[in-house]
Amino acid sequence: MALRRPHLSGVVFDSVCSHSLLSTDSTRVAAESLDALASIAEGNRVLAPGIEELDDRLxxxxxxSPSRSVRPWLLRNAERFGVQPHLLFTLFLGFTKDPYPYVRKVALDGLVGLSKNGVIEDPDMIEGCYFRAVELLNDMEDCVRSAAVRTVCAWGLMLVACKSETKAYWSDEVFVKLCSTVRDMSMEVRVEAFCALGKIEMVSEEILLQTLSKKVLVTMKGNKSIAQCSDEQLETSGSSVAGAFMHGLEDEFHEVRKAACHSLHTLTILSAKFAGEALNLLMDVLNDDSILVRLQAFETMHRMATFDCLTVQETHMHMFLGTLVDNDTLIRSSARKILKLAKLQKLKLFGLTIDALLENLEKHPQDEADVLSVLFHIGRNHGKFVVHIIEEVFPQMEPMSNGKLGFDSVRVAALLVLAISAPLSHERDCNIPPTIFSYAVTYLGRISQALSDVMNQNSLLEYLSQCSRSSGPYAIEFNFKVGEPCLPNANVPTYTSNEIIGSIAMPLPQKTGGTSEILSPTIKKPREAGTSLVEYQLEVHDEVTKSMNVILAKVKDIWPLVLSGFTNEVLRTLRSCREELATFTSDSHASAGVFSFTKQYIQIVKLLTKAWVNFLSSTHFPCGMGELDLVLGKLDRRLRDLKSAFIRLSEEEELHILELILVTCMLRLSKVEICCHLGTLRKLSSMMSQVEYLLRDDLLNHPGL
Known part of the structure; x- marks a missing residue:
């Protein structure tokens, strides 16, 4: 009634007290009365002092009381009644000897809660509580032992804090006692034990190393803390600690394995030698059946890398790099997160890592932004290794006679990101060919998206511009917290994506007579760029762009004719579009990108029309299978060129190109005479992944759709 009618809460509170319900002979009624008073006071804080005035003796x-159900309830709710901490300490400690196990458990939990208040400061009281909890580590009931582990940890840490002169000894003592429970018969106790071990902030290196070996080590016997023990105690302590983490990481329950990994999260930063030995075990955990355990292992390794305690050996690399192509997105992401901080000692290991990241990019294209970001960070940490890698692949990155880069666009983008990171390395003599930075401009949108956590697009363009004028050393400083480069003044224009009309992006530069003409859809006149391809002003030629859009609209309107089989009419319309397009060639430098895109798109529709007629009724006289295979091959290449030659396409335009690629794949698969079905299926799967990624990203950006 008091809760539903707050204005009556004071009357109800006084009524419960004045009618002496608390003095009833029924313990249960008295407990319920206390509960009612506490609930009323919690709803009306004005009445809170009334609870505190209740006699602690009551x-x-x-x-x-003899009621075994009331005792644990009272102990569990003691803090609600404002009982004095020292009285609570006495009650909790006394009830740890109660004959009923649930009462003992609640009493131990009460001691854990009391330890958080910091009210008990007397060393003797703390030590007495600690040793009482140690005794209960051998209790017959699982729930009591589990609570005892938490109590040993909580009061053990208090004991370490108050024993300033013997802090190291007591810290080792608590650690050893907790280790004695990691092989308990109860899974819950083992989980609590490893969780508690992860809270210890000071442990001797000898003891830590012993947890990784099931055989008692000689160094363990020389430990100062253990040396004070008797021979019998020494044997007991050694056997308790020996192989503790090995048992935990090999436990049959994934909850225990996860807890063991989590405790290493803290302990590995206490000793470099221990971290190196523990890493061997963590690498094996990467093959665990439970994804939760694997993710925890990655989290532990990431913390080790953060504190510079992660030293990856060659024997580890195969196991670790294999996770980059794992089917689970979280696993791949966790592995890449570690590589951002990793420091590799050998060029061979660095090369293996780069190859693994490129394979990740190939098999899981949806990871592109994160992979490029990792390549940038790992390149900053290994500048000289980057130079060596780029020297090997640079000849293959040079544009061919048609102005296209030799590799596929995804691989080129990855290697360009790796290359442009080298000048930001703290190492000397990390000189990259200036043209690399010029090539990177053609992937500006792609790269800036991946490096959005480091710099914005304008900063990236300014950085590439500066580096493209120098063969090194680079007078560059970069504040990664602010995200703005500190570069010498350069009259390099900046731009935003709003200045680009139609989202048709800049094609790859083409060389002419030793110099490069920058032919962009947003440039009115071509410029002589020499060795630098980035000093240009991005402006839009509206009239030409509008004309191209008119032509593209005509192409779009002929699709129903293609479906109906009017091939000749379609081809005549496309021919007319090409003739109209040819009228812009004489002075089309202003919109070369738009012109190039439109021309390629018309050619793609023409090839698709020729292929489509083979899938209509037999009255349309399809071409032979060999010719169809040839047409589909040309269509594949044209679509691949269109996808890779233009950047900053809108999501809708990218999806349209991907849909055309999917249609081509389906056409191939629907003709059983055509071979290479396996390769087509792989490509189909890859394209579907990219489509799903774009659609998911669009939903995240527009949740209301």
Whole structure:
């Protein structure tokens, strides 16, 4: 009634007290009365002092009642009644000897809660509570032992804090006692034990190393803390600690394995030698059946890398790099997160890592942004290794006679990101060919998206511009917290994506007579760029762009004719579009990108029309299978060129190109005479992944759709 009618809460509170319900002979009624008073006071804080005025002796007398259901309830709710901490300490400690296991558990939990208040400061009281909890580590009931582990940890840490002169000894003592429970018969106790071990902030290196070996080590016997023990205690302590983490990481329950990994999260930063030995075990955990355990292992390794305790050996690399192509997105992401901080000692390991990241990019194209970001960070950490890698692949990155880069666009983008990171390395003599930075401009939108956590697009363009004028050393400083480069003044224009009309992006530069003409859809006149391809002003030629859009609209309107089989009419219309397009060639430098895109798109529709007629009724006289295979091959190449030659396409335009690629794949698969079905299926799967990624990204950006 008091809760539903707050204005009556004071009357109800006084009524419960004045009618002496608390003095009833029924312990249960008295406990319910206390509960009612506490609930009313919690709803009306004005009445809170009334709870604090209750006699502590009343609470203590109720705790000693014969009702075994009331005792644990009172102990569990003791803090609600404002009982003095020292009285609570006495009650909790006393009830740890209660004959009923659930009462002992609640009493131990009460001691854990009391330890958080910091009210008990007397060393003797703390030590007495600690040793009482140690005794209960051998209790017959699982729930009591589990609570005892938490209590040993909580009061053990208090004991370490108050024993300033013998802090190291007591810290080792608590650690050893907790290790004695990691092989408990109860899974819950083992989980609590490893969780508690992860809270210890000071442990001798000898003891830590012993947890990784099932055989008692000689160094363990020389430990100062253990040396004070008797021979019998030494044997017991050694056997308790020996192989503790090995047992935990090999446990049959994934909860225990996960807890063991989590405890290493803290302990590995205490000793470099221990971290190196523990890494061997963590690498094996990467093959665990449970994804939760694997993710925890990655989290532990990431913390080790953060504190510079992660030293990856060649024996580890195969196991670790294999996770980059794992089917689970979280696993791949966690592995890449570690590589951002990793420091590799050998060029061979660095090369293996780069190859693995490129394979990740090939098999999981949806990871592109994160992979490029990792390549940038790992390149900054290994500048000289980057130079060596780029020297090997640079000849293959040079544009061919038609102005296209030799590799596929995804691989080129990855290697360009790796290359442009080298000048930001702290190492000397990390000189990259200036043209590399010029090539990177053609992937500006793609790269800036991946490096959005480091710099914005304008900063990236300014950085590439500066580096493209120098063969090194680079007078560059970069504040990664602010995200703005500190570069010498250069009259390099900046731009935003709003200045680009139609989202048709800049094609790859083409060389002419030793110099490069920058032919962009947003440039009115071609410029002589020499060795630098980035000093240009991005402006839009509206009239030409509008004309191209008119032509593209005509192409779009002929698709129903293609479906109906009017091939000749379609081809005549496309021919007319090409003739109209040819009228812009004489002075089309202003919109070369738009012109090039439109021309390629018309050619793609023409090839698709020729292929489509083979899938209509037999009255349309399809071409032979060999000719169809040839047409589909040309269509594949044209679509691949269109996809890779233009950047900053809108999501809708990218999806349209991907849909055309999917249609081509389906046409191939629907003709059983055509071979290479396996390769087509792989390509189909890859394209579907890219489509799903774009659609998911669009939903995240527009959740209301």
């Amino acid at each position: 609470f203590a007398s109720l705790c000693f």
